[in-house]
Amino acid sequence: xxxxxxxxxxxxxxxxxxxxxxxxxxxxxxxxxxxxxxxxxxxxxxxxxxxxxxxxxxxxxxxxxxxxxxxxxxxxxxxxxxxxxxxxxxxxxxxxxxxxxxxxxxxxxxxxxxxxxxxxxxxxxxxxxxxxxxxxxxxxxxxxxxxxxxxxxxxxxxxxxxxxxxxxxxxxxxxxxxxxxxxxxxxxxxxxxxxxxxxxxxxxxxxxxxxxxxxxxxxxxxxxxxxxxxxxxxxxxxxxxxxxxxxxxxxxxxxxxxxxxxxxxxxxxxxxxxxxxxxxxxxxxxxxxxxxxxxxxxxxxxxxxxxxxxxxxxxxxxxxxxxxxxxxxxxxxxxxxxxxxxxxxxxxxxxxxxxxxxxxxxxxxxxxxxxxxxxxxxxxxxxxxxxxxxxxxxxxxxxxxxxxxxxxxxxxxxxxxxxxxxx
Numbered sequence: 001x002x003x004x005x006x007x008x009x010x011x012x013x014x015x016x017x018x019x020x021x022x023x024x025x026x027x028x029x030x031x032x033x034x035x036x037x038x039x040x041x042x043x044x045x046x047x048x049x050x051x052x053x054x055x056x057x058x059x060x061x062x063x064x065x066x067x068x069x070x071x072x073x074x075x076x077x078x079x080x081x082x083x084x085x086x087x088x089x090x091x092x093x094x095x096x097x098x099x100x101x102x103x104x105x106x107x108x109x110x111x112x113x114x115x116x117x118x119x120x121x122x123x124x125x126x127x128x129x130x131x132x133x134x135x136x137x138x139x140x141x142x143x144x145x146x147x148x149x150x151x152x153x154x155x156x157x158x159x160x161x162x163x164x165x166x167x168x169x170x171x172x173x174x175x176x177x178x179x180x181x182x183x184x185x186x187x188x189x190x191x192x193x194x195x196x197x198x199x200x201x202x203x204x205x206x207x208x209x210x211x212x213x214x215x216x217x218x219x220x221x222x223x224x225x226x227x228x229x230x231x232x233x234x235x236x237x238x239x240x241x242x243x244x245x246x247x248x249x250x251x252x253x254x255x256x257x258x259x260x261x262x263x264x265x266x267x268x269x270x271x272x273x274x275x276x277x278x279x280x281x282x283x284x285x286x287x288x289x290x291x292x293x294x295x296x297x298x299x300x301x302x303x304x305x306x307x308x309x310x311x312x313x314x315x316x317x318x319x320x321x322x323x324x325x326x327x328x329x330x331x332x333x334x335x336x337x338x339x340x341x342x343x344x345x346x347x348x349x350x351x352x353x354x355x356x357x358x359x360x361x362x363x364x365x366x367x368x369x370x371x372x373x374x375x376x377x378x379x380x381x382x383x384x385x386x387x388x389x390x391x392x393x394x395x396x397x398x399x400x401x402x403x404x405x406x407x408x409x410x411x412x413x414x415x416x417x418x419x420x421x422x423x
Contacts, residue, residue, distance in 0.1 A: 003033050004077040012073020017062055019052060019074065026051040026059070035115050036079045041140065043072055079119045087112035088128050090162040092231055093188050093221045100226050114145065121280055123148040123186050126172040127165040137181060144182040144214055147173070151187070151194040152205040160193055170205060177212035184214045184277055189243055190221045191233040199243065203250045216253040217278040218243060220262065225346040234348050237262055256282040258315055258350065267319065279410065282351065286319040288410045293323050296416035299423035301331030306422065308415075309369035310337045311360060313352035323412055330419060338363050344388070352409070353377045357390035357398075365399040372401045375409040 003025040008014045025033065028042040029049050042048070046068050052060045066072075078084075087110035096110050114133055117124045123146045137143070151157045154167035176183055185206055189195055194202065199218075206213055220235035235243070240255075240262035247253045252274075260267055270291055273284035308327070312320045317339040327335040340363045342349045344356045355378050364372050379385060384392035384405075396403060406414050 003039065003081045005074055006077040007075035009073035009075065013064065013066060013070065014073040017052075017064070019072075020055070022055040024053040025074065025076075026053050034080075034082050036076065036081075036119050037115055037140065037142070038081075039076075044068060080113060080115055084109070084111045084116070085113040085128055086110060087125070088163060089125055089166065092160055092162065092193070093190055095222060095224075099224070114142075117145045117147075118142050121146050125161060125163075125166065126169065127161065127163050129172065134175065138179050142181070143176075144184060145176070146184045146186065149173075149185045149187055149202065149206065150190075151198055152202045153194075153198060156194065156198060160190070173206075173209055173212075177209050180212070182212055182214050185216050186278075186281060187216065187218045188221055189218055189235060189239075191235060191239050195239060195243065196246075199246050200249075203246070203253055207250050207252065213252060215274075215277040216247075216250070217256060217281040217283045218247055218253065218259065219256040219281055219283075220258050223346065223348045225344075235259070235262055237264060241265075254278065254283045257284070257286045258282060261315060261318070261350075282315070285410055286316060289316070289412070290319055290322060292411045292413065293326070293416075296413055297420070298326065298330055298416055299420055302333050302419060302422040304422070305332045305334070307334045307336070307368055307370045308419075309364060309367050309372045310335065311364055311372050311374045312337050312339050313355060314339045314341060314350035316352065327415075327419065333419060333422075336367070336369070338367070354387065356388040357386040357395050358388065360386075361395055361399045364401055367401075369401055371404055372399075373404045373406060373415055375406045377409045379405070 005019060005021055005023045005025065007021055008019055027033065027050070028039070031042065033039050033042070047065050049061060049063045052062065054060060089112070094110070111122065112124050112128055114124055114129060114137065116122045125148050149169060150160055152170050154169070157166040157169055158164055160166075173183070187194065187199070187202060189199065203216065206216055220240070221232055223232055223234055240259045244255050244259055244263055244265070247255050254273060257267060267286050267290070270287055273287060276284045276288055279285050279288065310320050310324060317337060320337045324335045324337045327333060340355050340359050341347070342354065342359055343362070344359055345354055352375050360374070360378070379392065380387070386395070392403060392405070404415065404418060406412070408414065
């Protein structure tokens, strides 16, 4: 087990103690750490002893006092310090299996770890949850979790996940309910499998769990150019309309933005999404973007003429076009929105997080933009690397353009602030 330090927060306890990037936190009060859950639990105290393995091989034992809820200020390389629990399923729609070779190594990791679900909001199927896992979840009162359900029909779930353990999903969810552990759920809609009457059945079963169920997100299956076989069908306009209608009968159930785009419908008002519990699944991200922009103030003019291009995903294009109109009212500022089509993955992949460097370059290289705006979700977290291995410097060189990267993908505040700085 290796709790490897990747960063130390400036001004923190860890910095005062001389802890550095590359060091390893071996134990707290003599107990090795399995993950960030242990770390958070064991540092919630006023006195503790930490054991640090330095990069030079020396081991330091440090006793310290702090406020009960004061963090040490350590950022770890991973939220899990022992082995990540792997996914044992072979889902018919698995995106990892639809990728070519040569991308970032992290894109090929198939995890199904309840700890990452609790800590980072990743989805789990519960097919590998052990009695020991359940005991820890119960005793530490962990939650909420994010659970990939897809269907509550036992036979169909076994067929879709290709794992016999997938059949007992309702039993597992009822255990969560019995122990007062809340959860969000996800359904990847695959036409011909879990749609129509099967979707209706799944939503009936899930909503019967009442307060334990926090939300249900329905997202369309994604099919890439690299998929072998033809077992999956894309979500059509008709299927999107049908799915939205079925979902509308149930509380706490929301379709992702892609369904409304495929159905050629307006994005619902913010009331539809509640507190936006499933933004990472593309449920309400466009509405949040539009609502946030209503709060931004723009100048009447800027000092020098500037051409700005918003490089948008296909999914976000319509929403960003609305924002573009307001920017174009600023004197001396010209804005244009360009949708980055995914020649790499295929037309069915329309989200910003899967845009490759070459597709971005092809979209913007022939424009007369002075600056190109992109969301940070196009890049690997805490880096300037695209998923195909190229970095932002490569894109700048090949496109001969300057870029503004928006850190918050659900807000145009940084763009508004940039324009205001030019007034």
